[in-house]
Amino acid sequence: MKNYFTSLLIALVTVPVFSQHGSVTGSVVDGSTGQPVDFSVVALLSARDSSLVTGMMTGKGGKFSLQNVQEGKYILRFSLVGYNNRYIPVEITASKPEVHLGPVKLDISSVDLQTVTVTGEKPLIENKIDRKVFNVSESMMAATGTATDILKQVPSVSVDAEGNISLRGSENVVILINGKPSTISGENSAAILQQMPANMIENIEVITNPSAKYDPDGVTGIININLKKNVRMGTYGSVTFNAGTNNKYNGNVTLNYQVGKMNLSASYAGRYNEWSGWGNSWKESYLNDTTTASTRQHDVSTDIDYSHMGRLSMDYTFSEKTSAGYMGSFMQRHSTDLDEAWYNKEMMKVLADSSHNTNDEKGGGWNSDHTIYLVRKYDKKGQELRFNLSRSDSKGFHHTQFSQEHMVPLSYLAYQRDALEGRQALTTLQLDYTHPVTEKITLESGWKSIFGTQENDYRYDSLLNNVWKTDVNQTNHFIYHSQIHAAYATLKQEIGSFGYQVGLRGEYFGRQFELINTGENHAKTFWNLYPTVHLQQKLNESNEIMLSYSRRVFRPDPRSLNPFVHYYSPLTFAKGNPALNPEYVNSFEAGHTYKWEKNSISTTLYYRQTVNQITRMSMIVDTVKTMITSVNMNKSSAYGFDVNAIVYLARWWFINASSSVFNYRIDATNVNGVSKQKMNYSFKLISNIMVPRVINFQVSGFYRTGFITPQGEMSPFYSVDAGLRKDVLKGKGTIIFNVSDIFNTMRFSMKASDVTFSQEMVRKRESRVLYLGFTYRFGEPAQQSQQRQRQNRQQEENNHNNEGMMENVF
Incomplete structure (x- = not known):
């Protein structure tokens, strides 16, 4: 741009001065605000060959006046850094020697100066050789939503109405935080991710066939959530507040401060939400093809949850080759849930019980994650030794009080309560050498060791004669220990346009758990090898193909192993299975990526086979009660393809469309004699319209077909979201308006049956929410400040030179 101005000024100096009788006058204004644009360049070009005839820069008020113009046809060109050029044809004639244009509007360029000089916009989705990266800041939901809201937009990932996350149709997926195991991604991950602020997330990586460097956990792969870690030097930050319908509020503050060789970054976020929901269920029990009992239930719920989350990161550079840092986060959460249910039970088609049940639940806890790292670089480019020490802790509670008001056959009240106290700790040591x-x-x-401990203390009481008495048969104290020790090696080579990476990971896994009440103890150890292969061939500048293979594992969580019961309601309880074995998966993928300009289309074919797949089963107990437990079925397999396309329909409009189609087959003949399969597909679309200095508009939606289980089928679900974003206060402020689930379609429904029962259930949680938010940014990164200072100095120099030259010319 500097060369452009220099060339223009030289041209202006060398243009001879003609004494003509025509003139062109007018003013230049900002197309969006209508404010005058000073110092814009107005050039008069010959219509015949576009040669420069004369020109000037607009003065105060954006006004310009070109005098002494000969008769003829011309083109006026208006230009200024940060705006699109504007061209207007004009003609000077003897009958009309004066042309008055009035205000000429300039529109801001789609490539904004501030964007170019700082970092540039990231694409919404980046396709890499072994993963897809979803850049959260490019999603409208980032300002007001949670991690769960963002995951709904990520290709190949599905989130149902209850917040359960699946990847390519399987819920047996591992969630990492900053590339490491965390208590956040444990058994209560759905509830925690629904409260994690999206604007604290940098990006989400979907890794379906990880290399041997990564843990092999997860049937379909890894979802890695990277929290923000500001690395731009300087002092800057932001403040955000959002308000949603039906009492939903959230806000956050971020701050970055750089002192010498140290960079500090911190943020805090708080959320308060009130939710409502309802559900219906119907169930019949059978004995010898005769209906022995049927139940119907309708329930409504009101939930209140609030949370706080803080994050701190620090980097220190000792020398050009040695650096160290710390990253930490803390999250505290609390929730209350009041659930009312109306229940009817018929025995042999005669009403046997009618009751009004109330569940009053309170829960909460905290999670903390801390990582210290040390990096040592060597003289050889790329040679590096990195050490990480991570610690993740959590503590939580869940208290429930049940009350049952029976009307039939007798009128009486019954009360029960339970209390669950739990804690979890993970310590990870990792050494990587390149x-x-x-x-x-x-x-x-490299080498990696993970030491895990989980403790659950569960108590169940009943009110008898106005005295709370503990039910020892439903009270337990469960302690679980695990250890993982792994070593890996990978070899990567480029041979022209061909590249490969092979790896092998050897792993020891040991688990041991104890039931304090009974003295029961279970222990198992496993030794396994996990090979990986990745091949890549670049065909030309636009096309590349990839092949990969990995062996993976999914281990049962402690709750699935604990054999004691946990009541969700008086009629539904869960019981673990201590005999569960891990799942083992062989995964194959073949992919192709085609790129042109800023557009890309990626296609992936895949096949995976799972042995000992863990699945949940429902069983009828005592005629009407439902027990939920986990079992290993024989195997399952899935094959299908993913397609992800990013297409710019215009400079200001792009769409991201993704689809996943797969056939899922299960063999549960060892459990209930069932073997079945079904084609499944899902589709997602994000449309983003960017009108610079005016507004950004984004619409996103998804649809997923129903999917099968050994005992039944889940129903399809879909949703559409939309958002508007408008920058104000010269870019320092942003107004956000979001609507989630516009058509209010998100719900969870299923059917299940076997020879002993048939069941239908539907649940609906409040999902259509309107949010209005505002963000204010203060300060600026050091490199942006330095760049801006250079631009100001350059502008001053240009203005000074231009004034002198214009005086000489005109």
Whole structure:
């Protein structure tokens, strides 16, 4: 741009001065605000060959006046850094020697100066050789939503109405935080992610066939949530507040401060939400093809949850080769849930029980994650040794009080209550070494150890004669310990346009759990090898193909193993299975990516086979009660394809469309004699319209078909969201308006049956929410401040030079 101005000024100096009788006058204004634009360049070009005839810069008020113009046809060009050029044809004639244009509007360029000089906009989705990266800041839901809201937009990922997350149709997916195991991604991950602020997330990585460097956990792969870690130097930050319908509020504050070799970054976020929901269920029990009992239930619920989350990161550079840092986060959460249910039970088609049940639940707890790392670089480019020490802790509680008001056959009240206290700790030590053998060959190796502990203390009481008495048969104290020790090595090489990476991970896994009440103890150990292969061939600048294979594992969580019962309601309880074994998966993928300009289309074919798949089963107990437990079925398999396309329909409009189609087959003949399969598909679309200095508009939606279980089928679900974003206060402020689930379609419904029962259930949680929010940014990163200072100095110099030259010319 500097060269452009220099060339223009030289041209203006060398243009001879003609004494003509025509003139062109007018003013230049901002197309969105109508404010005058000073110092814009007005050039008069010959219509015949576009040569420069004369020109000037607009003065105060954006006014310009070109005098002494000969008769003829011309083109006026208006230009200024940060705006699109504007061209207007004009003609000077003897009958009309004066042309008055009035205000000429300039529209801001789609490539904004501030964007170019700072970091540039990231694409919404980046396709890499072994993963897809979803950049959260490019989603409208980032300002007001949660991690769960963002995951709904990520290709190949599905989130049902209850917040359960699945990848390519399987819920057996591992969720990492900053690439490491965390208590946030444990058994209560759905509830926690529904309260994690989206604007604290940098990006989400979907890794379906990870290399041997990564943990092999997860049937369909890894969802890695990277929290923000500001690395731009300077002092800057932001404040955000959002308000939603039906008493939903959230806000956050971020701050970055750089002192010498140290950079500090911190943020805090708070959320308060009130939710409502309802559900209906119907169930019949059978014995020898005779209906022995039927139940119907309708319930309504009101939930209140609030949470606080803080994050702190620090980097210190000791020298060019040695650096260290710390990253930490803390989250505290609390919830209350009041659930009322109206229940009817018929025995042999005669009303046997009618009751009004109330569940009053309170829960909460905290999670903390801390990581210390040390990086040592060597003289050889790319050679690096990295050490990480991570600690993740959580503590939580869940208290429920049940009351049953029976009307039939007798009128009486019954009260029960339970209390669950739990804690969890994970300690991770990791050492990674990267050694470039040559410029084209790289060897990576490392060691990782994870030590885990989980403790649950569960108590169940009943009110008898106005005295609370503990039910020892439903009270238990459960302690679980696990250890993982793994070593890995990978070899990567580039041979022209072909590249490969092979790896092998050897792993020891040991688990041991104890039931304090009974003294029962279970322990198992497992040794396994997990090979990985990745191949990549670049066909040309636009096309590349990829092949990959990995062996993976999914281990049962402690709750699935604990054999004691946990009541969700007086009629529904869960019981673990201590005999569960891990699932083992062989996963194959073949992919192709085509890129042109800013557009891309990626297609992935995949096949996976799972042995010992863990699945949940429902069983009728005592005629009407339902017990939920986990079992290993024989196997399952899935094959299908994913397609993800990013297409710019215009400079200001792009769409991201993704689809997943797969056939899912299960073999549960060892459990209930069932073997079945079904084609499934899902579709997602994000449309983003960007009108610079005016507004950004984004619409996103998804649809997923129903999917099968050994005992039944889940129903399809879909949703559409929309958002508007408008920058104000010269870019320092942003107004956000979001609507989630516009058509109010998100709900969870299912059917299940076997020879002993048939069941239908539907649940609906409040999902259509309107949010209005505002963000204010203060300060600026150091490199942006320095860049801006250079631009100001350059502008001053240009203005000074231009004034002198214009005086000489005109």
